[in-house]
Amino acid sequence: MKAVFVLFDSLNRGMLGAYGGxxxxxxxxxxxxxxxxxxxxxxxxxxxxxxxxxxxxxGRLTFLHRSWGPLExxxxxxxxxxxxxxxxxSHLVTDHFHYxxxxxxxxxxxxxxxxxVRGQEGDRWKAMVQPHxxxxxxxxxxxxxxxxxxxxxxxxxxxxxxxxxENDFPSVRCFAEGFxxxxxxxxxxxWLLQIExxxxxxxxxxxxxxxxxFDTGWKGPIRDWPRYGRVEELPxxxxxxxxxxxxxxxxxxxxxxxxxxxxxxxxxxxxTALVVTTDHGFLLGExxxxxxxRMNLYEEVAHIPLFLHDPRSPDLAGARSEALTQSIDLxxxxxxxxxxxxxxxxxxxxxxxxxxxTARREGALFGYFGGAVNVADGRYTYHRFPENLAGQDLFQYxxxxxxxxxxxxxxELAGAQLSPPLDFTKGANLLKVxxxxxxxxxxxxxxxxxxxxxxxxxxxxxxxxxxxxLSDADKERELTDMMAKLMAANGAPxxxxxxxxxxxxxxxxxxxx
Numbered sequence: 001m002k003a004v005f006v007l008f009d010s011l012n013r014g015m016l017g018a019y020g021g022x023x024x025x026x027x028x029x030x031x032x033x034x035x036x037x038x039x040x041x042x043x044x045x046x047x048x049x050x051x052x053x054x055x056x057x058x059g060r061l062t063f064l065h066r067s068w069g070p071l072e073x074x075x076x077x078x079x080x081x082x083x084x085x086x087x088x089x090s091h092l093v094t095d096h097f098h099y100x101x102x103x104x105x106x107x108x109x110x111x112x113x114x115x116x117v118r119g120q121e122g123d124r125w126k127a128m129v130q131p132h133x134x135x136x137x138x139x140x141x142x143x144x145x146x147x148x149x150x151x152x153x154x155x156x157x158x159x160x161x162x163x164x165x166e167n168d169f170p171s172v173r174c175f176a177e178g179f180x181x182x183x184x185x186x187x188x189x190x191w192l193l194q195i196e197x198x199x200x201x202x203x204x205x206x207x208x209x210x211x212x213x214f215d216t217g218w219k220g221p222i223r224d225w226p227r228y229g230r231v232e233e234l235p236x237x238x239x240x241x242x243x244x245x246x247x248x249x250x251x252x253x254x255x256x257x258x259x260x261x262x263x264x265x266x267x268x269x270x271x272t273a274l275v276v277t278t279d280h281g282f283l284l285g286e287x288x289x290x291x292x293x294r295m296n297l298y299e300e301v302a303h304i305p306l307f308l309h310d311p312r313s314p315d316l317a318g319a320r321s322e323a324l325t326q327s328i329d330l331x332x333x334x335x336x337x338x339x340x341x342x343x344x345x346x347x348x349x350x351x352x353x354x355x356x357x358t359a360r361r362e363g364a365l366f367g368y369f370g371g372a373v374n375v376a377d378g379r380y381t382y383h384r385f386p387e388n389l390a391g392q393d394l395f396q397y398x399x400x401x402x403x404x405x406x407x408x409x410x411x412e413l414a415g416a417q418l419s420p421p422l423d424f425t426k427g428a429n430l431l432k433v434x435x436x437x438x439x440x441x442x443x444x445x446x447x448x449x450x451x452x453x454x455x456x457x458x459x460x461x462x463x464x465x466x467x468x469x470l471s472d473a474d475k476e477r478e479l480t481d482m483m484a485k486l487m488a489a490n491g492a493p494x495x496x497x498x499x500x501x502x503x504x505x506x507x508x509x510x511x512x513x
Contacts, residue, residue, distance in 0.1 A: 059331030122152030423491030
């Protein structure tokens with residue numbers, strides 16, 4: 001078996017023709033759908049970027065006990081399991097620079113080899129001690145300009161001085177490195193290639209040819225980086241921001257098409273699996289919000305695209321699966337493809353076993369650490385917030401005390417206690433660190449960041465846009481019970497139930513689905 005795993009970032013499923021999107025031509029995603037199984041009810045798990053990747057690699061939900069952070073010593077990463085059980089070679093090609101920050105530095109080392117393509121967003125790539133800030137200030141909109149030495153805005157401006165031609169763009173280089181791996185290894189057996197690009201994550205910058213068809217007539221400075229929060233911009237500014245996102249999605253479609261061409265040219269469809277998905281979606285003004293992190297986990301963020309080509313099941317090409325799936329299913333899928341056995345801590349199910357629509361779970365649990373806990377059952381979504389976001393007892397359980405780009409502060413660690421093992425830590429005791437207002441995650445996507453905190457129930461069958469919260473005490477009670485059972489099966493800490501006003505089921509093992 002051979003496998004290629006393509007992971008985009010912030011790809012909104014509603015933009016893709018395979019999911020009914022009409023704003024952007026996506027002919028290559030359409031080609032992919034014709035060659036694979038398209039999953040219609042695929043949801044996120046833990047959010048945002050690195051928590052999502054921890055779920056993908058380990059096959060476990062992590063947001064109930066930890067925010068953004070590294071893989072832990074007790075985590076099971078599927079590339080290592082493949083190495084240990086089947087000798088499968090794994091190679092990561094990525095321009096996702098978060099892997100090289102404090103909060104992600106244990107991920108890439110789980111692969112046999114890796115290639116890091118530089119230059120995305122705030123990647124500390126190119127050095128300019130004295131940039132020509134006055135010239136640059138005129139080029140960029142004030143809301144995405146900064147002279148800060150360690151700000152993402154400032155570093156991105158410097159990086160873009162070195163990205164001029166199409167072949168300079170990190171995502172283009174990322175796929176080129178993927179093709180280089182394939183050129184050298186496609187005739188070998190027993191390997192997994194992960195091509196992971198930060199696009200279409202903001203800032204939405206793409207070669208000019210991809211923007212031409214979405215030209216808005218904008219005459220102002222570069223405006224391709226929306227703020228996280230409520231829409232406050234003028235209509236023409238909103239249109240320019242959206243158009244730049246469309247351009248990056250069009251570029252992603254083109255790059256995917258080059259990969260599909262490669263599969264066609266070298267007849268890889270017969271012996272090579274292909275999985276294509278994203279970590280989460282992105283709001284482009286829906287519900288009057290930009291981006292993610294600040295608002296309820298609406299469908300545009302939580303309900304994501306997924307395509308699977310399994311060469312063992314050619315008869316399923318072009319099929320659609322109604323099975324309820326999640327990001328945690330990816331680990332089990334790759335283990336299944338190569339004949340490896342998932343560890344007991346794994347919560348996911350192989351997508352190969354659900355490609356025909358076979359149901360393996362009754363509900364999908366997802367969320368941000370410290371925010372709402374959310375559950376979807378394929379028709380309803382239920383979003384349960386703590387009654388008091390600022391006053392809740394909240395702790396991080398970790399042996400790797402780092403945030404996105406900094407260690408835990410001495411102030412945070414001063415209140416830490418040694419906690420007994422949780423169900424999934426293989427007997428390891430943990431640091432139990434209280435979340436304080438000065439925690440870096442607190443105002444990023446934690447309790448201090450949220451602009452919405454109202455518990456809501458939606459019936460997607462009659463309200464797919466989630467515009468009208470439903471009042472149905474019986475359905476809410478049913479989904480609350482499901483949520484508690486799924487949390488217990490995950491081994492969630494006791495205070496996870498208390499903060500939501502839930503009763504913890506007495507026998508969590510029996511509650512697992």
